[in-house]
Amino acid sequence: MTDEKPRVLIVDDSRGDIRIVNESLKELYTTLAATDGEKALELALKDPKPEVILMDVEMPGMNGYETCKKIKSNPHIADIDVIFVSAHDTADEIVAGYDAGGTDYLTKPIEPKELLKKIKIAIEQRRHRLDITSAKSDVEKIALTAMTSAGEQGVVFNFLRESYTANSLEQLADMIVSAVDQYDLKNAVQIRNKTDVIDQASDHCVIPLEQELLARLKDHNSVIEKGHRAIFNYGEISLLIKNVGSDKDKWGRIRDHITLLLQDAQTKCQSIAMKDQVSSVITSANEALEHMTQYQKIHKEESQKIVDKMLVNLEASYSSLCLTGPQEEMLSEQIQSGVNESLSHHEKGAEFESELKKIISSLTKIGTA
Numbered sequence: 089m090t091d092e093k094p095r096v097l098i099v100d101d102s103r104g105d106i107r108i109v110n111e112s113l114k115e116l117y118t119t120l121a122a123t124d125g126e127k128a129l130e131l132a133l134k135d136p137k138p139e140v141i142l143m144d145v146e147m148p149g150m151n152g153y154e155t156c157k158k159i160k161s162n163p164h165i166a167d168i169d170v171i172f173v174s175a176h177d178t179a180d181e182i183v184a185g186y187d188a189g190g191t192d193y194l195t196k197p198i199e200p201k202e203l204l205k206k207i208k209i210a211i212e213q214r215r216h217r218l219d220i221t222s223a224k225s226d227v228e229k230i231a232l233t234a235m236t237s238a239g240e241q242g243v244v245f246n247f248l249r250e251s252y253t254a255n256s257l258e259q260l261a262d263m264i265v266s267a268v269d270q271y272d273l274k275n276a277v278q279i280r281n282k283t284d285v286i287d288q289a290s291d292h293c294v295i296p297l298e299q300e301l302l303a304r305l306k307d308h309n310s311v312i313e314k315g316h317r318a319i320f321n322y323g324e325i326s327l328l329i330k331n332v333g334s335d336k337d338k339w340g341r342i343r344d345h346i347t348l349l350l351q352d353a354q355t356k357c358q359s360i361a362m363k364d365q366v367s368s369v370i371t372s373a374n375e376a377l378e379h380m381t382q383y384q385k386i387h388k389e390e391s392q393k394i395v396d397k398m399l400v401n402l403e404a405s406y407s408s409l410c411l412t413g414p415q416e417e418m419l420s421e422q423i424q425s426g427v428n429e430s431l432s433h434h435e436k437g438a439e440f441e442s443e444l445k446k447i448i449s450s451l452t453k454i455g456t457a
Contacts, residue, residue, distance in 0.1 A: 093118040094211050097138040099128040099155065100173070101147045109142060112200040117207070125150030129158055132165045140210045143190070145174040145181070153188040160189035167218065169210040169295075173198065179304050182297060187315075191295040206296070213293045220291065243270045244345050251356045257281065260360065261288040264327065264353055271342050274330040278302040281324060281361055302326040311343070320346060323354040 096113055097120045100106050106121045113119050120138060122128040124147060132138060141159070145152040156170045172185045172193040185193050191213075192206050247267040254260040257279045268275045269290045276289035276298045285303070287294040305312060305319055306326050312319040313332070320327040327350060333339055 094140070095120060095136060095138040096207060097122065097128060097131055097141045099123075099125070099141060099147075099152070100144040102144075105144070109198065109203070112198075112203055113207070116204070124148070125152070125155035125158070128155055129162075132159060132168060133162075137165060138168060139214055140207050141168055141170045142194075142207075143170050143172050145172055145176075145185075153184055156185075156188040156190055167214065169214050171206055171210060182300055182304065186297045186301055190297055192297055209296070213295065217291060217293055240271070240341060240345055243267055244349050247349050248352055251352060254356060254360065257284070257286045257357065257360060258288075260353060260356055261286050264288075264325070264349070265290050267349055268327065268329070268346060271345075273332075273342070276302070276328045276330070278306075278326045278328075279324055279357060280306070298328060302328055311347070318343070320350055322347075322350040324357050325350055325354055 094117050096117045098106050098109050098113075099122045100109070101123050103123065106123070110119050110121070120131050122131055126149070128141065128143070132141065141156075143152040143156055147155075150158075152172055152174075156172070159168060159170065160166050166189075169191045170189060172181075172188075172190045173196060174181055174185075174193060175196045177193075177195045182193065191210060194203060194206060244267075247263060251260065251263055254263060261277050261279050264277045265275060265288050268277075274290050276287065276294050278294075278299065279286045280303075285299075287299050287302075289298070302319070303326075306321055308319075308321060310321050312321075316330070316332045318329040318332050320329075327346070329346075
C-alpha cells in the first residue's frame with residue numbers, strides 16, 4: 089500500500105532533537121532523519137523525495153547553509169523547500185538562510201503548533217509552484233515577446249498609464265509585479281500602510297523569508313544589490329528582484345526604469361491612502377450629521393410640547409390672576425411671539441444642516457473621483 093502522507097526530512101546532529109520533532113510530525117507526515125549534511129543529500133535524492141526539509145543550521149562538518157546550497161544546486165531536488173532551524177533570530181541569520189536558498193526559519197526551542205503551521209504552508213506553496221510551472225512558462229514567453237515589441241521604456245509608460253486606475257493597494261501591488269515581470273525578472277513586492285501589509289509575487293507565492301527580508305530592510309538604502317538579488321525601497325513600497333542578470337549594461341537600464349516605476353507607484357500609494365482617509369472622514373461626517381438631524385427633530389418636538397403645556401397652564405390660571413380680557417389677550421400674544429421666535433431658530437438650524445449636506449455631498453464626489 090502506497091504511503092500518501094507527505095514526506096519530511098529532519099536534519100539535525102542531535103538525535104534527541106530529532107525524536108522531539110518526530111513526535112510532533114508522525115501523525116500527519118512520513119518522516120526521514122539525517123544527522124549530517126552528507127546523509128541529508130543522500131536521502132533527499134531517493135524516491136519518493138521529501139517535500140520539506142527541516143535543516144538545523146549548526147552541524148559539524150557541512151553546516152545547514154552549505155547543505156542547503158548543495159540541495160539547491162542539484163536540479164533533481166532544487167524544488168524541495170528548506171526550513172532552517174536555529175537557536176538565533178537575527179537579520180544576519182535570516183539573510184544567510186535566504187542566500188542559501190531557504191524558504192522559512194524556526195527558532196529553537198521549536199513550538200509544535202508553529203512547526204506544523206510552517207510545514208503545511210511550505211508544502212502548499214511547493215505544490216502550487218509545481219502546478220503553475222507550465223502555465224507560468226507560457227506567461228513568461230508572452231511577457232518577453234510583449235517587452236521586446238514595446239521596448240523597455242514601454243513597460244514604464246504602460247504602468248504610468250494603468251496605475252491611475254488602481255483603487256486599492258492590492259491592485260497596485262499586482263500592477264507592479266506584472267510590470268516588472270515583463271523584464272523577465274522574478275520579483276516580490278511588499279506595500280505597507282498603518283494597518284496592513286500587502287505581499288505579492290510574480291509566481292503568486294511570497295515565501296515567509298522574503299516577507300521577513302523586505303520588512304527588515306525597508307528602512308535601508310533605496311537600492312540594495314547583492315549577487316543576483318536586488319531590493320528597492322521607496323516609501324511604503326519594497327521590491328525584491330530575485331534573478332538579476334549578468335549583463336551589466338542591460339541591468340543598469342532596467343534598474344533605472346524600475347526606479348521611475350516605483351517612484352510613480354509610491355505617489356499612487358499615497359493617493360490611495362489619502363482617498364481612504366477622505367472616505368473615512370466623509371462617513372464620519374455623514375453619521376454625525378444624521379445624529380444632529382435626529383437630535384434637532386427630537387429637541388423641536390420636546391420644545392413644542394413644553395410650550396403647549398405652558399400655554400394650557402397659563403390659560404387655566406387666568407381666572408386666579410384676576411386679569412381683564414385685554415390683559416389676557418396681550419399676555420397670550422407676547423408668549424406666542426416668543427414661541428414663534430424659538431421655532432424660527434429651529435428652522436435656521438435646519439437650513440444649516442441642509443448646507444452641511446451639500447458640502448458633504450461635494451466632498452463625497454471628490455473622494456470617489
